[in-house]
Amino acid sequence: MRCIAITNQKGGSGKTTTAVNLAAALGEKKRRVLVMDLDPQCSATSWFGIKNTDKGIFRAFVENGNVIDIISQTNVPNVEVVPASPWLVGAEKALAGEVGAETILRRQVRNLPTDRWEYLLIDCPPALGILTVNALAAAGEVLVPVEAHVLALEGLAQLLQTIDVVKERLNPELTICGILVCRVDRRTRHAQEVVEQLQSRFGELVYKTVIRENVRLAECPSFGKPITLYDSRSYGAQDYRALAVEIIRQERGRE
Ligand SMILES: Nc1ncnc2c1ncn2[C@@H]1O[C@H](COP(=O)(O)OP(=O)(O)OP(=O)(O)O)[C@@H](O)[C@H]1O
Ligand SMILES: [Mg+2]
Numbered sequence: 001m002r003c004i005a006i007t008n009q010k011g012g013s014g015k016t017t018t019a020v021n022l023a024a025a026l027g028e029k030k031r032r033v034l035v036m037d038l039d040p041q042c043s044a045t046s047w048f049g050i051k052n053t054d055k056g057i058f059r060a061f062v063e064n065g066n067v068i069d070i071i072s073q074t075n076v077p078n079v080e081v082v083p084a085s086p087w088l089v090g091a092e093k094a095l096a097g098e099v100g101a102e103t104i105l106r107r108q109v110r111n112l113p114t115d116r117w118e119y120l121l122i123d124c125p126p127a128l129g130i131l132t133v134n135a136l137a138a139a140g141e142v143l144v145p146v147e148a149h150v151l152a153l154e155g156l157a158q159l160l161q162t163i164d165v166v167k168e169r170l171n172p173e174l175t176i177c178g179i180l181v182c183r184v185d186r187r188t189r190h191a192q193e194v195v196e197q198l199q200s201r202f203g204e205l206v207y208k209t210v211i212r213e214n215v216r217l218a219e220c221p222s223f224g225k226p227i228t229l230y231d232s233r234s235y236g237a238q239d240y241r242a243l244a245v246e247i248i249r250q251e252r253g254r255e
Contacts, residue, residue, distance in 0.1 A: 001114040002251075004121050004177060005139035009162075010155045011126035014145035014182030016043040017217055018243075019123035021236065024226030025244035027078035031118040034071070037084035038135055039125040040091075045083040048074045049224030056085035060108050061134075062094045067108045076226055080117075092130050102170055105134035128162050136166040141177035146198065148184040148191040148210070153201065177250060180243065182211040209242040 006015045016039070023033040037044040038057065045053060050072050059065030072081045095101040109120065122135045136142065142163060146156065156179075167174045179202055184191045198206050211217075217236035220227050227236040 001117050002119050003109060003139045004141045004143050005124060005135040006121060006143050007124040007132055008144050009126055009128045009159060013147045016123050018145045018180060019044050019121050020047045021227045021240040022243055023079045023121055024076050024228045025240040026119055027076055028228055029244055032078045033119045033121060034080050034117045036082040036120060036122045038131045039084055039123055040086055040088035042084045044123045047221045048081050050081060050083050053083040053085045055087045056083040058085050058087035061091050061104055067112060095130055101130060102133050103137050106138040109138045133166060136163060136174060137170040140173060141175050143177050143180060145180045145182045148181050148194045176205055178207045179205050180207050183213045184210045185213045207246055209239060209246050211239045
């Protein structure tokens with residue numbers, strides 16, 4: 001099972017949109033995916049139409065609950081979800097002073113029956129706090145979505161530094177699987193400049209696939225569907241399918 005944390009501490013960079021729609025696109029290709037929502041805003045959870053989450057993943061952090069008991073089914077083929085809940089707002093405080101708090105999720109993930117899924121995608125909150133550190137400690141890889149509207153190099157440097165610290169202290173195996181440029185508006189020169197700057201700074205780490213600005217992507221959470229089910233022929237669906245192909249291709253030559 002590939003465990004990929006989808007992280008960027010900048011708000012609104014496309015993390016949740018990527019977690020949900022990449023999961024659906026992989027599911028469409030018969031890959032089994034578990035999406036874990038670590039954001040107290042619960043955006044991914046509600047996007048999948050999951051209600052009555054009780055305390056969700058919070059139980060695993062604070063009450064010794066097991067992730068396996070919290071998994072919800074979805075209407076999306078091959079996709080299951082570990083829901084978040086607003087209780088997560090209190091995770092930072094509840095875990096302060098707790099020995100080993102940064103590696104709670106790592107222990108949980110190791111206890112999962114890993115042959116049940118090909119992918120675990122973790123949707124992180126927009127902060128570099130205890131929840132994101134837990135995701136980075138548990139994951140094998142990090143996928144970083146960046147918004148093409150803004151040049152996010154400074155924020156990226158901070159994120160890369162955090163990833164390095166986590167690698168050094170908690171998870172030496174952690175790698176970056178890729179940087180994904182989101183919300184690309186082909187009509188403006190600026191978006192292209194952002195892509196070029198990222199490519200010249202990070203080279204091969206930048207996914208060839210870019211996610212175009214597509215209003216259908218912004219609409220679908222209200223309908224509780226991923227883009228592949230909401231509008232299968234939209235640019236958004238095409239782009240996330242292309243990303244799924246690129247992610248699967250990364251596995252060639254491994255193992
Ligand atoms: N390719 C796209 N085209 C159009 N709108 C998009 C696209 N990607 C994301 N959005 C919109 O941008 C906003 C932010 O996206 P999203 O919620 O995925 O970011 P996020 O990084 O998860 O945000 P947060 O940090 O708050 O969790 C949302 O309103 C979403 O609908
Ligand atoms: Mg989000």
